[in-house]
Amino acid sequence: GQQLNQSPQSMFIQEGEDVSMNCTSSSIFNTWLWYKQDPGEGPVLLIALYKAGELTSNGRLTAQFGITRKDSFLNISASIPSDVGIYFCAGQLVGRGSTLGRLYFGRGTQLTVWP
């Protein structure tokens, strides 16, 4: 299957600090998404990106669709304790057949925020 390389694997930061994580792939994606998963829950969509170079914000979150269409990053500014969780990138492949529309997920970034 497709590999999405997400980094870092984990982050330990202090409240108020900014956070940056990224995702890269060897394949071209036509959509990039970022999800957050709280303990004991399913992932929840944070931001969706549809065009190369697109920069989108959602409150303190900002994400960008890389120009090469093979990468994306997510920034969180002024982190707060409730930002704790696992953040996943996901990409949708360009292509035909049964893989059309499939999402491929990164392994996640575990974020811990110290008060």
Next chain:
Amino acid sequence: DAGVIQSPRHEVTEMGQEVTLRCKPISGHDYLFWYRQTMMRGLELLIYFNNNVPIDDSGMPEDRFSAKMPNASFSTLKIQPSEPRDSAVYFCASSRQGVNEKLFFGSGTQLSVL
């Protein structure tokens, strides 16, 4: 609106037993997905349906796994017989109009096979 509803939330069973996980997608969504999450492999797509028809089951680990979607509001994932290595969190997700990047996930079923 009710989200994707999964049951049970937790399942503990013994090796060899049959396990059935259930999912009710969001009303109006015509895509339904089953994912498995483990520490070792992350989130894996097992199978997905469009309009109740299985489209891609290439992620189903082996014949012990089967999934059905008898109607637009219900799907099951069955494991028979279960094995300890099946222990994981199983998520159901749904989307509408084929724009499946906007997946809405259920809260998952934590399966433990002893």
